[in-house]
Amino acid sequence: MSRPPETPERDERRAELLDAADRVVRREGPRASMNAIAAEAGITKPILYRHFGDKNGLYRALADRHSATLLDHIREALAAPLDRRERVENVIDTYLGAIESAPQVYRFLAHPDPAADSLSPAGPLAPTLRAIAAELSHAIAAQVDLGPESNLLAEAWGQAITGMVLASGDWWLENQPFPRERMVQTLADLLWGRLAAAADNPGATNGE
Incomplete structure (x- = not known):
């Protein structure tokens, strides 16, 4: 469904509707309808569709709002x-602090309504995760010598670390087995053994 061109007034109204959506999502998580x-916004559903196209459009708008801050x-x-x-x-x-501070928003974006089947398998967070993986990859390439295939x-x-932290963060948020500080230490211990070995022995990427 196409939307009318954006104008300053329309942008402002759209932001107000996103604020309303944010409040509902923080209360209800993936069940937010x-x-x-x-x-919550005091409007009819057709007006909401007029601004966002469909529920997928709303997912993406909320993901853009929250992911920009997280990426920064x-x-x-x-x-x-x-x-x-x-x-x-x-x-x-x-990362863990971000999902802990807004758990229902995270659940809404990471585990969207299955009925929104036009979304990618990774859901609305997919572009954010790709961006985080790219940031990590650039940082690793700049700071650790991995030999001839360093960039690859x-x-x-970067992809592996992002996937690991995403999956383990999801588990931690749902189960809360211990405080965030300990979870940070646990994941850092797992990563640091391999990263430290590469930093201390440049080019040794195959266990030599």
Whole structure:
């Protein structure tokens, strides 16, 4: 469904509707419905569709809103003047802190309504995860010598680290087995053994 061209007034109204959607999602998580969001905004559902096209459009708009802030924080964590181990912990803590501070928003974006079947398998978070993986890959390539295939290996590691932290963060958020600080240490310990070995022995990527 196409939407009318954006204007300053329309942009402002769209932002107000996203604020209403945000409030409902923070209360209800993946169960948030277009009906509930329209009621929160004091409008009818067709007006909501007019602004976002369909529920997938609303998913993407909310994902864009939250992912922009998360990406900024990830970049800041990667750029912080810390040693390698502290930087690893800082990045993991930044991500876990983001999902812990807005758990229902995270669930809404990471585990969307199955009825929204036109979304990619990774859901609305997919572009954000690709961007995080790219940021990690660039940081690894710049800071650790991985030998002749450094860029390719850094890209593979960036993808692997992102997937690991996503899956383990999902488990941690749902089960809360221990405080965030301990989860950060646990994941950093797992990553640091391999990263430290590469940092201490440049080019040794095959276990030599």
